[in-house]
Amino acid sequence: MANIFLVLVLLTNFRILSSSRMAASIYWIAVQGVLLGLFALSAESGGPSVEMVGVSVTAIALKGVIFPRLLFRAVRDVQVRKELKPYVGYVASMLIGLLGLVGAMWLGAHLNVPIVGGNPLVMQVALFSIFAGVFMIISRKMAVMQVVGYLAMGNGIYVLGLGSFSQTSFLIEIGVLLDLFVAVFLMGITIDHIQRAFGHVNSHELRSLKG
Amino acid sequence: MTLWTLLLIPVATGILCLIPSSEKGVLRMMIAGVTAAGAAGGYAIYRVLSGGPVYAWSNWLFLDALSAYHLGVMLLVYILSSFFAWLYFGVELEEKNFHLSHAKMFCGLWCAALAAMTLIMVSNNIGIMWIGVEATTLLTAFLIRIHLSRYVLEAMWKYMIICSVGIAFAFMGTILFVLAMPASAVSSNDALLWTHLVREADKLSPALVKAAYIFLLVGYGTKAGLAPMHNWLPDAHSKAPAPVSALFSGFMLNASLYCIMRYLPVVDKATGGSGWPLTFLMGFGALSIIIAAAFILFQRDLKRLLAYHSVEHLGIITLGLGLGGIGTFGALFHTLNHSLCKTLSFFAAGRLGQIFGTQDMHRMKGGMKLSRVWGIGILASLLALIGIAPFSLFMSEFQILKAAVDGGHILIVVIFLLGTASVFVGALAHAIPLAWGQPPEDVEKAEGGVMDYALVMIPLVILLVLGVWMPSELNQVLQQASSILKG
Numbered sequence: 001m002a003n004i005f006l007v008l009v010l011l012t013n014f015r016i017l018s019s020s021r022m023a024a025s026i027y028w029i030a031v032q033g034v035l036l037g038l039f040a041l042s043a044e045s046g047g048p049s050v051e052m053v054g055v056s057v058t059a060i061a062l063k064g065v066i067f068p069r070l071l072f073r074a075v076r077d078v079q080v081r082k083e084l085k086p087y088v089g090y091v092a093s094m095l096i097g098l099l100g101l102v103g104a105m106w107l108g109a110h111l112n113v114p115i116v117g118g119n120p121l122v123m124q125v126a127l128f129s130i131f132a133g134v135f136m137i138i139s140r141k142m143a144v145m146q147v148v149g150y151l152a153m154g155n156g157i158y159v160l161g162l163g164s165f166s167q168t169s170f171l172i173e174i175g176v177l178l179d180l181f182v183a184v185f186l187m188g189i190t191i192d193h194i195q196r197a198f199g200h201v202n203s204h205e206l207r208s209l210k211g
Numbered sequence: 212m213t214l215w216t217l218l219l220i221p222v223a224t225g226i227l228c229l230i231p232s233s234e235k236g237v238l239r240m241m242i243a244g245v246t247a248a249g250a251a252g253g254y255a256i257y258r259v260l261s262g263g264p265v266y267a268w269s270n271w272l273f274l275d276a277l278s279a280y281h282l283g284v285m286l287l288v289y290i291l292s293s294f295f296a297w298l299y300f301g302v303e304l305e306e307k308n309f310h311l312s313h314a315k316m317f318c319g320l321w322c323a324a325l326a327a328m329t330l331i332m333v334s335n336n337i338g339i340m341w342i343g344v345e346a347t348t349l350l351t352a353f354l355i356r357i358h359l360s361r362y363v364l365e366a367m368w369k370y371m372i373i374c375s376v377g378i379a380f381a382f383m384g385t386i387l388f389v390l391a392m393p394a395s396a397v398s399s400n401d402a403l404l405w406t407h408l409v410r411e412a413d414k415l416s417p418a419l420v421k422a423a424y425i426f427l428l429v430g431y432g433t434k435a436g437l438a439p440m441h442n443w444l445p446d447a448h449s450k451a452p453a454p455v456s457a458l459f460s461g462f463m464l465n466a467s468l469y470c471i472m473r474y475l476p477v478v479d480k481a482t483g484g485s486g487w488p489l490t491f492l493m494g495f496g497a498l499s500i501i502i503a504a505a506f507i508l509f510q511r512d513l514k515r516l517l518a519y520h521s522v523e524h525l526g527i528i529t530l531g532l533g534l535g536g537i538g539t540f541g542a543l544f545h546t547l548n549h550s551l552c553k554t555l556s557f558f559a560a561g562r563l564g565q566i567f568g569t570q571d572m573h574r575m576k577g578g579m580k581l582s583r584v585w586g587i588g589i590l591a592s593l594l595a596l597i598g599i600a601p602f603s604l605f606m607s608e609f610q611i612l613k614a615a616v617d618g619g620h621i622l623i624v625v626i627f628l629l630g631t632a633s634v635f636v637g638a639l640a641h642a643i644p645l646a647w648g649q650p651p652e653d654v655e656k657a658e659g660g661v662m663d664y665a666l667v668m669i670p671l672v673i674l675l676v677l678g679v680w681m682p683s684e685l686n687q688v689l690q691q692a693s694s695i696l697k698g
Contacts, residue, residue, distance in 0.1 A: 113390050113419060130383065137376060146372055153379055160386050176342070176382065182349050183375055190352075190368055197361050203368060 033063025129156025377433025384426030453561020476698030492533030499526025541610030576648030
């Protein structure tokens with residue numbers, strides 16, 4: 001069951017990489033958040049512990065509901081809701097994504113990380129999500145799309161954190177989720193400020209400061 | 212209780228800063244809180260120096276010589292910058308450009324950032340330490356935007372995105388570090404404790420430790436402003452209010468570098484004690500010096516110039532750490548020297564910026580004629596930054612250079628000398644007209660009061676004294692901190 005959720009997380013990354021519409025990207029990153037919450041419940045072989053249920057519920061609430069609402073709120077007054085000319089086009093993004101996936105599969109299989117349950121797919125999906133997220137941040141001009149990339153990257157790290165859960169602590173996992181919450185909250189406020197000051201949320205135009 | 216006090220005082224002060232009904236009342240509250248935190252910190256440092264490491268909260272919090280030294284530097288920078296904030300915002304208050312909402316926002320975030328940075332210093336848990344760095348980023352991002360403008364938003368966005376990605380990389384490294392430990396060797400409670408990791412370092416998987424270290428170095432290195440991940444730094448430093456720039460450059464960068472330092476003895480031991488992690492530090496350090504030197508030559512904006520000096524000096528510190536031996540001692544000593552000097556230079560840049568109404572050095576000429584105290588401040592701090600004797604920066608840079616020569620690192624010696632020579636020429640070309648040029652006719656003179664003189668003279672006197680004489684207590688704490696880094 002855990003593998004099904006992981007494969008779905010992987011597919012949502014491709015969906016986000018291919019999406020030009022802000023609303024669709026926010027929607028799919030929310031779906032990914034819910035899938036991660038469900039993965040947390042199915043990650044432990046003997047059924048989820050109380051701590052894991054706590055992590056799962058927090059992840060679904062934050063990643064699946066609160067973050068998307070914050071982002072939708074930040075872009076409610078934005079006129080242009082599509083990213084028409086990213087630095088890297090959508091077909092090229094998918095191809096680069098495929099290359100990233102091959103790299104993540106190879107690296108995940110060879111890094112020999114002692115993931116809980118010995119499932120190499122955890123490391124592979126984590127690495128691919130981090131790659132997809134960083135690529136989104138670099139290749140997109142719209143500030144909202146960069147935040148979606150940041151969330152995808154955070155989701156990858158979250159998968160890896162869950163894979164090592166028995167060796168880390170519940171407090172740290174929750175602390176990281178809350179930290180991410182504050183980050184997205186503040187990024188949302190900043191996007192709102194950018195929209196008011198510039199009349200758009202295109203980070204490509206934020207290039208007055210040079211040298 | 213001592214360590215908890217260090218965290219609770221700034222948190223409580225941050226909340227109390229929301230109560231006063233006047234701008235000056237809020238600033239007074241903030242200064243009182245920071246000073247109290249300074250006193251509590253002084254007591255904690257005294258306990259560490261006299262009786263060894265202090266522990267709290269099931270060993271999740273601790274203070275040893277390395278963290279006590281950094282805590283001392285941080286509190287010094289914080290106290291000086293808090294008094295400067297009184298002066299700086301006092302001018303804005305007279306110009307009706309600083310309101311109660313600004314004061315509450317600034318002081319609340321200022322105190323919260325102090326708590327977050329203290330958390331980094333007192334954390335024995337590498338996960339909590341990471342949370343402290345992330346919290347620092349988020350809190351200080353909004354310190355940049357006290358006065359909102361298009362440029363400020365641009366600087367803030369770059370800072371948030373680039374540093375958040377960097378810190379996410381650091382978290383990835385933290386997780387890989389934990390995964391490098393065999394499950395049988397740890398219980399879940401102490402898996403993330405630094406003291407435990409140091410003890411059990413030889414049981415860690417070398418391959419995973421190496422992978423983790425790369426992520427940590429890139430991640431924390433981004434926040435420390437090491438090239439080539441430094442792009443956010445000149446924008447954030449130049450667009451933030453001067454007290455915030457002083458804090459950014461004076462200590463926030465060092466807080467991230469401190470996190471890298473913590474991993475050095477563990478990684479070195481886990482990878483066979485061959486000095487594997489140090490090579491990367493030398494590379495990042497040398498690259499930072501070269502890139503900063505190139506940009507310093509062509510700067511027009513005074514605060515951007517100082518920001519590139521930060522890239523250079525953080526590079527010098529990183530290089531010293533990478534060289535090891537006396538280089539480690541020199542790097543730690545340089546941390547204090549650079550923090551003090553950069554705090555002073557941003558104070559002077561901030562006040563001169565207010566006097567000239569610009570940060571453009573083509574217009575900022577004859578600072579000495581307009582304000583003797585801040586003219587001296589900018590000139591002396593620029594001279595110290597380029598390594599002129601007898602300022603203590605000369606001594607620490609000399610120690611690092613000696614470590615490079617002793618270790619036979621000829622290429623590093625050449626890069627260091629070329630980089631610092633370029634910076635010397637570039638910064639001096641800016642400093643002379645800045646101090647003695649012909650000031651614009653439309654700019655009025657602004658002489659300083661007692662506090663202006665105190666804020667210039669205190670750091671300057673310390674830098675001069677440390678250049679010719681090192682107190683035995685400072686030598687002792689630097690030796691102890693160096694030995695912690697050497698494992």
